[in-house]
Every structure is written in structure tokens, then in C-alpha cells.
Amino acid sequence: MARKTGSHADVTGPRVRAAAERLIARHGFAAVSMRQIAAEVGLQAGALYLYTPDKQTLLFDMMRAHLEELLAAWAEADPGGAPLPRLEAFCRFHICFHLDRPDAVFIAYMELRNLAPGNFAAIEALRRRYEAALEAILVDGQAKAAFEVPDARLTTMALIAMLTGVNTWYREGGRLSRARVEEIYWDLARRAVGA
Incomplete structure (x- = not known):
């Protein structure tokens, strides 16, 4: 089937992904x-297949793009240096990045079960890279006696779950501003690592 008159792959492709993201976040894959x-x-x-071979590929591409963007953004935001300021930067970054992308975050966490095994493995590898960034901060904090963490891997997973949970309840214009949410969550994370 021919492409719709006036459509361009560099414009329509992103529109297809954005529409799929909205619909899947609202109704489920x-x-x-x-x-x-x-x-x-x-x-x-039929024209949709000019932009993606199938729905599975579309889901995988959306998840991969989200996680690759997350990893690149953290690489740029990571201040390096001492573990405590790095942990604070990670907490604030995670909240800020995820609150701006609620549909992508929902899909990245809730639709994993719908990925084919090979696609699941690829997405899981990207997720583990992001988790490893936080775990490295915690391990460094343990080594420098800046943190009291009984298990760095478990604490990593707990902190990420806590920080990502903001997306389930936060509403723009609600009782707490983003800045206040960041402050409270940073305080919770700091206490969780005994700093």
C-alpha cells in the first residue's frame, strides 16, 4: 500500500511511535x-507497515529508544566524584527524567511481559546497565564508608522502585511541586543508605 500523500518517514515514523505509546499506555499492548x-x-x-514490520517490533523499538535515551541522559548528567553527590544527582535525575515521560515509563515497566524472548533479553540488558550505574555509586559509597548498605544490589533495586513509583501518583499542579518531591525523595534515599 502506498504512503499517504504528504507523509514523510522522518515525520510519520515518530508520529506512529507517539500514537502507539499513548494508546498502549492507556489500553495495554x-x-x-x-x-x-x-x-x-x-x-x-496497511500503510503502517511502511514504518514498522509488526506490533512486537514497535513495542521493542519504543522500549529500546526510551532506555537508550535514559542511559545517554544519565551519562551526561552524572557529575562523577564523591558517592553522596552522585547519589543525589542520580535520585534527582531519575525523578525528573521519568516524570517527563509517564507513558514511556509505564510501558517500559508494565509491558515487559509482552516482549518476545530475544527482545526481552535486549531490554533487560539495557535496564541492567542503568541499574549498574546506581549500584556502582552504592558500592563506591560502601568502600569509602560514606554509606551503610547491607546489600548494594538489593538497595539499588529498592531505590529504583521507590524513585520510579513517583510516576504512579504525582500530578502536575498537585499539592507538592516537583522540586519538593525531589527534596523529599532525596532525603528518603539518603537515609536508606545511612548517609
Whole structure:
């Protein structure tokens, strides 16, 4: 099927991914059809396959793009140096980055079960790289007696779960500002590592 008149791959491709992200975050991967995604973008259903071979690939590409963007952004934001300021930077970065992308975060955590085994392994490897960045900070803090952490891996997972949980309840314009949420969560994380 021909591409819709006036469409361009560099414009329509991102629109397809954005529409899929909105629909999947709202209804779940299993409930969203390629036909619904095409309609959301204003394409004929067959034209969608010019931008992605199938729904599984679309889901994988969205998750991979999110995690690669996360890793690149943290690499840029990481101040290096002493463990305590690095942990604070990580906590604030994680909250800020994730609050700006609620649909991508929801999909990255809730739709893992819908990935084919090979795609799951690739996404899991990216997630582990991000987790390893925090774990390295905690291990460094233990080595320098800046943190009291009984198990760095377990503490890593607990902190990430706590920080990501902000997305489930935070609403812009609510009782707490983003800055205040960051302050409170940083205080909770600092206490969790005994600093």
C-alpha cells in the first residue's frame, strides 16, 4: 500500500511511535491493534507497515529508544566524584527524567511481559546497565564508608522502585511541586543508605 500523500518517514515514523505509546499506555499492548494505531495517525492500516514490520517490533523499538535515551541522559548528567553527590544527582535525575515521560515509563515497566524472548533479553540488558550505574555509586559509597548498605544490589533495586513509583501518583499542579518531591525523595534515599 502506498504512503499517504504528504507523509514523510522522518515525520510519520515518530508520529506512529507517539500514537502507539499513548494508546498502549492507556489500553495495554494486548488491547491495541495496528489498525487503531494507524487510525490515530491518520494512515490506512496497511500503510503502517511502511514504518514498522509488526506490533512486537514497535513495542521493542519504543522500549529500546526510551532506555537508550535514559542511559545517554544519565551519562551526561552524572557529575562523577564523591558517592553522596552522585547519589543525589542520580535520585534527582531519575525523578525528573521519568516524570517527563509517564507513558514511556509505564510501558517500559508494565509491558515487559509482552516482549518476545530475544527482545526481552535486549531490554533487560539495557535496564541492567542503568541499574549498574546506581549500584556502582552504592558500592563506591560502601568502600569509602560514606554509606551503610547491607546489600548494594538489593538497595539499588529498592531505590529504583521507590524513585520510579513517583510516576504512579504525582500530578502536575498537585499539592507538592516537583522540586519538593525531589527534596523529599532525596532525603528518603539518603537515609536508606545511612548517609
